[in-house]
Amino acid sequence: MSVVGVDFGTLNTVIAVARNRGVDVITNEVSNRATPSLVGFGPKSRYLGEPAKTQEISNLKNTVSSLKRLAGRSISDPDVQIEQQYVSAPLVDVNGQVGAEVTYLGKKEKFSATQLTAMFLSKIKQTTQNELKLPVSDLVISVPAWFTDTQRRSLLDAAEIAGLKLLRVMNDTTAAALGYGITKLDLPSGDEKPRRVAFVDIGHADYSCSIVEFKKGELSVKSTAYDRHFGGRDFNLALVNHFQKEFKGKYRIDITTNPKAMVRVEAAAEKLKKILSANQQAPMNIESLMNDVDVTAMITRQEFEALVDPLLSRVTVPLEQALAEAKLNKEDIDVIELVGGCTRVPAIKERIQAFFGKQLSFTLNQDEAVARGCAFSCAILSPVFKVRDFSVLDIVNYPIEFSWEKDVDIPDEDTSLTVFNKGNVLPSTKILTFYRKQPFDLEARYANPEDLPGKMSPFIGRFSVKGVKADPKTEFMICKLKARVNIHGVLNVESGYYVEDQEVEEEIKDEKKDEGDKKDPDAMETDDKKGDEKPKTRKVKKQVRKGDLPIVAGTTSLDESTKNALTEKEAAMVMEDKLVADTEEKKNELETYIYDLRNKLDDQYADFASEEEKDKLRAKLTESEDWLYEDGEDATKAVYIAKMDEIRAMAGPITQRYFDKVEADRQALQAKLDAEAAAKKAAEEEARKAAEAEKGEAPKDEEMTDAEAPKAETEEAQS
CATH class of the missing domain: 3.90.640.10 (ATPase, substrate binding domain, subdomain 4)
Structure with a gap:
């Protein structure tokens, strides 16, 4: 099992893994510590990551960037129009979601943003597996704090299509905060004042600022503000x-x-x-x-x-918003920690420093801090890794309300309620109570649509509560629904059940008696019967859970059948890419073998082949080379292997003679070395015996003398 954290960036993606009692950032196939967040399409296969960057300029119309910022959007979103100036491939509508139209395997194809993200995550999975030599399934991935429920679900779907399990979709600045806090051994504890840190993250496309309070073993996000178009x-x-x-x-x-x-x-x-x-x-x-x-x-x-x-001039706006929402002043902030590549611009640093009036801190790696924080989070959530406990409390960034149809029997009933307010702790659970006679629906949506990025729909989900029927005694059923904003920042109505009011007996505590118990223990008791009295009880109504209510959810996540179809399609494309890569490898092997054999004919194999054999083989090599650069430019893997086998068969007798001679020379050399070693050993033994003779000692390997023999026999008999 592996523990992986991924900072999914607009420009580049960084992968970190927990190992060797720490967290390492891994390199890709060209030894870079960051992989371009690009997907490209060609006539034979896809180009993912580094290969996509290599062919980008020559294949602009078939290369898609800004994958993260397209996730969960529609083509009519004004933010998507902004992205089009940065994305070279044409953006189109794909089943209500934005996607790209590209030429793949010689024909026009449309892929949704979720599919494109899944393709890139497949590449991240492969890169990590190549480095770790282990299968990769669990990971934690980062997103901007302003991502909505729809955008987060799109990422969860993409991960599933790529065969990955997301343990947490984590906010960028929260991940950086975890990476900062988990390594600090001097955090305040108990009743001490918490350490307040402002994390300022300015990346390639967006800017976030979070105010975070730290205590020993925990962090609590107090506010997050952002500028979505600043980077x-x-x-x-x-x-x-x-x-x-x-x-x-x-x-x-x-x-x-x-x-x-x-x-x-x-x-x-x-x-x-x-x-x-x-x-x-x-x-x-x-x-x-x-x-x-x-x-x-x-x-x-x-x-x-x-x-x-x-x-x-916009640099200080998110800083002011974050302080205002956290209800803090600049003086209350102990540390200002900067992450993200754009924070290296001197003018930005000067503005931030002037705003807070204190020195900035750069203790975290600006490019890798978020990925490291995600890897720490994955290690905490993964059962296979033992990490120091560290509690992470994030916040809800947009208020969420539920609405429902008015019940005719409850004319004055409110039909909407804000259940999760902005700033509520995340993850968070609320219980909603309804009095109903028949099944009903409720809808979850964002309370302030104007705060959402672009023109995103405020709709989150519709939840149908089944199995509701009137209770004969009370004429309605008391329904309880468990609504939860989970660890990913995604809302679900997780379960439903119904309860009944029942009378139960409850003991009444006698306050006078309790006071009497506190009196002088030496005071004399006047009534012995008091100890025999039964405790007083009263009947109270309590709600008792009686059964479950099925819930059918309709959210912006992909349905299972669509997800399964896309998973199969992605798996097929992965196999196609692998086949193309293997074919290219065999083609290169054949080309290398032709050049190598031609050189060896005039060098190593020169004395092991007749002129006729050499001429025949040279003709075969020339013919194969001409084929390779003409008709064989686009052959299959099997054809390249067959061509190589043909040449090998023709060159076989020559190479065999060469190897026979090499083996004979090796054996002759080994025999010579063995003979020299034996002669050296014999000379050493002779010298040893001569030295012992000079000292007058009997050689150690001679037989026992007659005088010693009886002694040995006697000892044997006694034993």
């Missing part, structure tokens, strides 16, 4: 727009008309931004950007900060 890519875009205008005037080229040029300028802007974090100025040079024009430009940090000033 590294917005800074990149400001640079791209600046250079687009500059190149238009200087070189008379418009990069907006050329998608490949746009992507190349954006990649250069990303590098330039990083250089400006450490230097006062940075150059940009791109060869043959478009129309065979080479471009060059220079920008200073001051010019860059002027370009992004509208963004910088």
Whole structure:
């Protein structure tokens, strides 16, 4: 069993695993500690992670990014329109959910955001398994705190399609807070004032700030505020727009008309931004950007900060909101911990430091803190790992209300109720009570739709309560429903049951008697009969559980049949990818074997083949090479293996003679070494005997003398 934490980012994804009494961030197939969050499609297979990044510029229309930010959205969502400027593949509607239309295996295909995320998670699973040499199933994955129920369910479905079990969908800043707290040995305990830490996480696309209180063995999130459209890519875009205008005037080229040029300028802007974090100025040079024009430009940090000033003016807004919701002042914050790649921008650090008026802390790895926190969470939740207990109390970020139809027999009944308020502890359970005569439905939705990201539907789920019938005595049934916002931040009505009012006897405590018991123990008792009195009781009504009520839930999660079909489709695509990879491997093996054998014919095998044999084999190699680069460019795995076997069969007698000679030489050498070793040993033995003779000692290996023999026999007899 493995313990895995995944920081699922907009740009890159980081994987951490618990092992060797700690947490390690693992590297992918090209030894990078972060894997690009990309999915690409080609004529033969998919490209996931690093391979998708490699072919991105040459295959823009079939490469999908921003997977996390598309999850659980609809095509009409204004946020999706914002994402389209960052996603090169065309976004389309797929059964009510946003997806991408791409060309895969030579034909047009539409994949939903959930499917695309599942594909990428399959890659994460494979990368982790290759590193750990173990099967991977359980993991904890991070999401922004502003994710709604629909978005979280989409991620849970995607994980299931990829054959993974999510132990927790965890908020980014909460994961960073866990990674911070679990390693600290100096946290306050008991009645001491808790340590208050502000976690500021600015990534590639969004910005979150959480105020967290720490005590020994626990953390409690007090508030989380965010800016969903503030991150590294917005800074990149400001640079791209600046250079687009500059190149238009200087070189008379418009990069907006050329998608490949746009992507190349954006990649250069990303590098330039990083250089400006450490230097006062940075150059940009791109060869043959478009129309065979080479471009060059220079920008200073001051010019860059002027370009992004509208963004910088928004830096303090989430900080103010987080403090206000936590009902705290700046002075109440003990530590300001920064994570996320974008917090390296000097201007951002300066604004945050000026806001709090104290030094910033960078004790966590800015790129890996969230993944490490997720791995710690997975270790806590996993039964196979022993970790120091650490309680994590998160909060509900959007208020949730339930509504239902008015019952005709209860005319003054309210038909809606806010059950989970913003800031309620998560996970959290509430019991709802209804008086009903027949089955009924209730609907869960977000109470303030205007707070949701984009134009997301406030609908969470519809729950039908079955098996309700009137009680003959009371004319209605008392129904109890257990509503829970679980560890993932997802709402469910988990169970339902009905109760009956029953009269039960309950003992009444005699307060006077209790007071009498406290009197002087030496005082004389005047009435011995008091001890024989029966305790007083009274009849009280109590609700007793009588049976369960079935609940049919309709949520935004995929139904089982759809999920199973998508799981099968994903498994088939994984096998297709594997077959293509294996075929490519066999093709490369054949090519390498042809070159290798041709070289050996003139070198190692030169003395073991006649000129006729060499000519025949060379002709076969040339024929195979020509086939490989023409008709054999697109052959199957079996054909490559067959071609290799043909060459091996022809080269067999030559290689056999070579190996026979090598083996004969090896045996001759071994015999020579054995003879030398035996001669050396004999010489050493002779020298030892000669040395002992000089000392006048009898050799140790001679037989016993006659004088000693009887003694030995006597001892044997006595024994």
